[in-house]
Structure formats: C-alpha cells, structure tokens
C-alpha cells in the first residue's frame with residue numbers, strides 16, 4: 001500500500017493527513033476503529049478454498065471530537081483493498097474540507113454527507129481507477145518475516161535464567177513481559193520503556209549486548225527490566241509541553257507520577273493488560289486519552305485570580321476487538337496535581353465493587369454520572385495549595401501560552417501560485433502519458449483544471465473550499481455570467497474523468513482540454529491584472 005500510493009497523484013495534495021492501520025488479528029491491536037482507514041485480515045472458505053481478504057473500516061479518529069470508524073466491508077478480497085482505498089482517496093480529495101484544518105479529515109466528510117452518500121460516491125468513482133484489482137505479491141514479505149522471527153529469538157529454556165539474583169523479580173518480569181511465539185519452545189520479550197523515551201547511546205549499548213545473547217541479565221544492567229509491559233503501569237503519553245507548541249499540560253511528567261502510583265501502591269495492576277491509562281497534553285488526543293480506560297487531557301482552571309494546570313478526566317474507553325472500540329466518557333476537570341488521587345479513587349472503587357468484570361464492563365455498567373459523583377470532591381477549588389499552581393515536572397508557575405502547531409506559511413500571491421501549480425500538473429500529466437500511465441495522467445489533468453478554476457474564483461473574490469464546490473462555483477460565477485462561454489458546463493466536462501475507464505485516447509483528449517482551460521485562465525488573469533493597474 002505504501003509503495004502503491006507513495007507518488008500517486010490522488011494523494012499528493014489532500015486537505016490533510018490520512019491515517020491507515022492494519023491489525024494482524026481480530027484482537028485489533030492497531031486500533032483500526034480509530035483510523036481514517038482500518039483493515040483486519042480475514043479468511044473465508046469459498047468452494048472449499050481459502051480466500052484471503054480484510055474487514056475494512058473508514059472514518060474513525062480521535063482528536064477533540066472522536067468518531068468510531070464505520071465498517072464498510074465485512075470481507076473485501078485482498079486484491080480489492082488497494083483499488084478501494086484509491087476510490088476513498090479520490091472522494092476525499094474532491095469532497096474533503098479545505099478551509100478549516102480542523103474539519104479536513106474524512107470523518108467529518110462522512111459525518112456531513114452520511115455513510116450512504118459516501119458509499120455512493122465511492123461506487124461512482126470505480127470506473128476511473130488505474131486497476132480494478134491489484135494483486136499484492138506477498139511472497140517476499142513472508143520470507144522476510146519468518147526469517148527475522150527465528151533469527152531474533154531463542155528457546156528461553158536453553159539459557160540460564162536472567163535476573164537470577166532476585167527470583168521474584170525475574171518471575172514477575174517473565175509473567176508480564178515475555179510471550180510465547182508460534183514456534184514451539186520460542187519466546188520473545190518486550191522491553192518497557194517509560195514514555196517511549198530511549199536515548200541513542202542506551203539503544204546502541206543495548207543492541208550491542210543483545211547481539212549474541214538473548215537470555216541474560218542485559219536488560220537489568222541497562223535499566224530496561226521494568227515489569228509490566230503493556231500493563232496499567234505502562235502509561236501512554238504524548239510529548240505535551242516538553243516539545244509540543246499546542247501542549248497545555250506536562251503529560252510526560254504526569255505519566256511518570258501515575259506509573260509510580262501503580263508500581264508502589266497497586267502492584268497487582270502490573271499484571272493487568274486491560275486497564276490502560278493514557279494522557280494527552282491537550283484535547284487533540286495524540287496520547288489517545290479518548291479511548292483510554294482512564295484518560296487525561298491537559299487543560300487549565302482559574303482560581304484566586306490565577307490559572308492552574310488542570311486535567312480533564314475521561315473514563316471507560318477501550319478496544320473490543322474485531323474492529324470495534326469504545327470512546328471514553330468525559331467526567332470532570334481536576335487540578336493536575338490531583339491526578340494520582342483520581343487514579344486511587346477509580347482503582348479502589350473498581351477493586352472493591354467489581355463483580356469479576358473487566359474494567360471496560362464495570363465502567364460501562366456504572367456510567368459517567370457514577371464517576372462524576374465519585375470524583376467530584378477532587379474537583380473542588382476551595383482547598384488549593386501553592387504547589388497546585390505548578391505543573392508536574394516543572395519548577396515555574398503555570399501559564400497558558402500556546403504557540404502555532406505547525407509552520408505558518410508566508411504570504412504569497414495565491415492566484416499566480418495556483419496557476420503555476422496547474423502548469424506543473426500539466427507537465428506531470430504529460431510524463432505519465434509518455435509512460436502509459438493513463439489514470440495517473442488523467443488525474444493530474446483533472447487537478448490542473450481544479451487549480452486553475454480555483455485561481456480564477458479567488459481572483460473574483462469567491463471563497464473556495466472543496467474541489468467539488470469549486471467545479472460548481474465556476475459554472476455559477478463564470479459560465480452563468482458569460483465569462484466562460486464553453487458549450488458544456490465546466491463541472492460536467494471535468495467530471496467526465498470518472499465516467500469512463502482510463503484509456504490512451506481519453507487521456508490525450510482530456511489533457512488537451514486541461515491545457516486549453518489553463519490558457520483561458522492565464523489570459524483571464526492577465527486581463528484582470530491589467531484592469532487593476
């Protein structure tokens with residue numbers, strides 16, 4: 001998929017990112033339900049033969065407004081997966097939001113038009129694809145994977161026990177960090193790395209030591225023998241205010257403190273792989289608080305005329321498997337320094353009252369109101385101490401200075417730039433046609449026309465958003481006003497590219513149409529500039 005789409009014209013200028021997740025089993029460890037597109041492998045028996053394919057989901061995402069993905073195929077044959085994604089990207093490119101960055105994700109497009117209309121657009125796009133089926137040759141990948149797994153592992157039983165100095169520590173580490181591989185007598189070990197931070201020197205030393213030795217005391221010597229990989233103590237956190245301009249709270253500092261609470265006060269949760277704590281420095285959810293069992297995101301509160309660091313608490317999210325998940329419920333906001341107490345309240349309550357239920361089942365049964373009442377005493381601003389005004393991991397008083405999240409572009413002449421880009425697309429299209437890539441050449445010619453039309457609409461002071469809107473608006477503001485006098489509507493002539501299978505004859509004819517349109521755009525632009533002078 002990566003190789004196929006790397007330079008595909010359809011995904012070079014999308015409104016924003018598009019995240020893809022592949023899980024390897026129904027356990028769904030890649031969290032397909034919260035990605036733009038997710039795929040879970042499945043096997044079906046057809047006429048006595050195994051057919052490989054995928055369950056496919058689209059339109060999930062966390063962020064400030066979380067959405068669960070919708071299942072679009074319970075089973076899609078593997079050769080149809082890449083063509084399917086190509087249709088999704090074509091629809092997203094044309095109909096996706098372009099003005100508001102926050103809305104420029106496929107989840108918002110599906111929310112706006114509905115899944116039925118989205119599926120209809122996908123169907124309409126099918127004819128124009130490069131290939132209706134795309135066979136992926138997996139033979140190379142299989143040999144790489146099986147080679148790597150046996151070379152990198154070793155029968156644990158043939159080595160001396162690691163961490164022999166302390167049998168309890170070793171047994172605990174083994175129980176929480178080691179798993180049995182599919183091959184008999186082979187095991188692999190996870191290394192728990194706090195906040196995912198491991199320096200280059202430590203990594204190199206570890207690799208050197210592990211090169212010929214699999215089971216020994218290496219991890220302990222290097223400080224990477226912490227038990228509880230993937231457990232409640234293995235807290236997930238985004239970088240927060242350490243490095244992110246959008247961060248409000250120090251999520252990594254909070255994660256360290258909460259890990260310590262588990263290790264020192266609730267060691268039994270080192271064995272719990274279900275109850276997950278996840279922290280983000282702001283509501284954007286890079287730390288996945290929106291699907292955590294116990295989630296926190298950075299925020300602020302005002303008290304005594306000052307601001308103090310706060311955390312929004314969320315409860316009850318998680319992975320259900322088979323592409324399904326649950327979004328956490330927002331409960332309430334507490335001063336950040338009370339996060340350890342939030343954890344204690346929630347865990348004590350669960351330990352005392354659960355009826356052999358998972359935390360996911362227990363928290364669902366109890367509901368958000370129950371947790372609101374449970375945690376309400378921790379939200380009080382009556383008993384604040386001086387330290388409540390200083391965030392975890394910081395010395396100075398908290399302030400809410402938020403910077404720009406990504407590079408802010410310089411001012412440019414947008415109209416001229418769009419026309420220049422359209423000309424570049426014509427060159428790209430010609431290159432594709434010279435290499436018999438009809439569908440890609442057609443798509444570049446399509447983009448060239450959309451760019452030129454957008455330039456002219458901006459020139460006339462018309463606000464532009466989606467490509468679909470640009471095609472319609474051009475007819476309204478140019479054709480209906482007699483500024484563009486072609487016999488056929490602009491939208492109809494441009495959208496012919498979705499109505500016919502890609503062929504050499506059509507690609508050449510369509511490229512010619514695009515070239516003529518750019519010439520029209522350039523002349524119109526020159527005349528407008530002259531008139532302004």
Ligand code: SF4
Pocket residue numbers: 238239240241244245246247248280281282283284285286287
């Ligand atoms: S944007 Fe927010 S959630 Fe994402 S890394 Fe920055 S602070 Fe964390």
